[in-house]
Amino acid sequence: MKKIVSELHNILNENQISTNDTILELHSKDESYHIPSLPDIVVFPDNSEQVSQIVKLANDNKVPVQPFGMGTSLEGHVIPYDHGITVDFSQMNKIIEIKEKDFLVKIEPGVTRTQLNKELKKYGLFFPVDPGADATLGGMAATNASGTLSVKYGTMRDNVRDMEVVLADGTTIHTGTLAAKSSSGYHLNGLFVGSEGTLGCITELTLKIFGIPEVISAARATFKTVDDAVEAVVAVLQAGIPIGRIEIVDETSVRQVNQFRDSNYKEVPTLFLEFHGNEAGLKQDIAFTEEIFKDFNCLDIQFETDTAARNQLWDARHNLAYAYIHSYPGRKMMVTDVCLPISELAGAIHHARTVVDQLGLPGGITGHVGDGNYHIILMIDMNDPQEVEKSMNLNEQIVEYALARGGTCTGEHGVGTGKRKYQEKEHGEALKVMEKIKQVLDPNSILNPNKILKSN
Numbered sequence: 242m243k244k245i246v247s248e249l250h251n252i253l254n255e256n257q258i259s260t261n262d263t264i265l266e267l268h269s270k271d272e273s274y275h276i277p278s279l280p281d282i283v284v285f286p287d288n289s290e291q292v293s294q295i296v297k298l299a300n301d302n303k304v305p306v307q308p309f310g311m312g313t314s315l316e317g318h319v320i321p322y323d324h325g326i327t328v329d330f331s332q333m334n335k336i337i338e339i340k341e342k343d344f345l346v347k348i349e350p351g352v353t354r355t356q357l358n359k360e361l362k363k364y365g366l367f368f369p370v371d372p373g374a375d376a377t378l379g380g381m382a383a384t385n386a387s388g389t390l391s392v393k394y395g396t397m398r399d400n401v402r403d404m405e406v407v408l409a410d411g412t413t414i415h416t417g418t419l420a421a422k423s424s425s426g427y428h429l430n431g432l433f434v435g436s437e438g439t440l441g442c443i444t445e446l447t448l449k450i451f452g453i454p455e456v457i458s459a460a461r462a463t464f465k466t467v468d469d470a471v472e473a474v475v476a477v478l479q480a481g482i483p484i485g486r487i488e489i490v491d492e493t494s495v496r497q498v499n500q501f502r503d504s505n506y507k508e509v510p511t512l513f514l515e516f517h518g519n520e521a522g523l524k525q526d527i528a529f530t531e532e533i534f535k536d537f538n539c540l541d542i543q544f545e546t547d548t549a550a551r552n553q554l555w556d557a558r559h560n561l562a563y564a565y566i567h568s569y570p571g572r573k574m575m576v577t578d579v580c581l582p583i584s585e586l587a588g589a590i591h592h593a594r595t596v597v598d599q600l601g602l603p604g605g606i607t608g609h610v611g612d613g614n615y616h617i618i619l620m621i622d623m624n625d626p627q628e629v630e631k632s633m634n635l636n637e638q639i640v641e642y643a644l645a646r647g648g649t650c651t652g653e654h655g656v657g658t659g660k661r662k663y664q665e666k667e668h669g670e671a672l673k674v675m676e677k678i679k680q681v682l683d684p685n686s687i688l689n690p691n692k693i694l695k696s697n
Contacts, residue, residue: 297411350379580652
């Protein structure tokens, strides 16, 4: 690698290249339970031309390249198991242009979600995709992130209008235009969003942005059973009520929050909702929702519009992960991620709860119930091989359940290395098409190798 380091100095300044042990260690992992692995070199480019030259150098020498944002991924996407060069995009963090009349913003990939929304707020605008972590927008595009607002605003794939991408040979392309729609050519936005750095390095994004709602109202509703809660959600969606967020937390998780926060929330399946709109319309939507929920044995429902009161109402959902992390010191949090047709969600949650209880692991269930995506928060002792094996077994069972019912092994976390083994079962012959695309765009398999697909 000495030759590569030497040649990198022809592209970058001294402070943009690091082989420091601490820096390498910081780039050896993400927030998942996957085993870390050190890169050989970490580089910090500050423009797309430098990225192009770095990738071309790596390709000429068949050295692996891993793009890196904030390291908040959950399936080992950024872990450099093949070592090589990690490209850290934290220096490419400029908001290039806000086109408020077109409801578009052009940014560099290292811009974080919080950074962007702080700037957009000055214009009465916001970017809605919220995966929870303050991730970079480049990383969010790479994994097709979504989160709690996807039921209304969609995922990253729905909100990317154009990207600048550096391919394996150093060529730079644009994947879309500024137009709201196009019937011209293949849909490259859809191909590169969610490709997890295996087809190219994202160096610029143009994103759709939205007006901040005039009024936001939050609600918390409790139900006797998970089936009642999920069926109530389906009825609300069928009625066309424009829900901004709609989340479910199971009774075990509410109990965990009560123990952690010394609160006294009713320990039953609970829905957390958020309505976005204008004052007159929201009153109608809330009244209609209340009527629908009564038909599904709703025990109690509360509404709030004041910001502080809304946050308090959502307390149990917002503090769920912390409740588990702080209650089980020494254990590592594993978060599963499958998505099913919404008609299958109640059965899936029942199945997941049964499996968690059978394996005897501490964990709760939450999900973006409006789009059929749910998670198990599982606390594992990584030093106990039996517990690690149990957690793998649990993940296997819930993925198999989802795939058997027309679902997917990952609704929003992505494939990385953790879900790679399920790709053939989920995609069948289509996986061969993906392999051919990878071979054409990255014949030397230098771009984030062995993520999504097994490299040759």
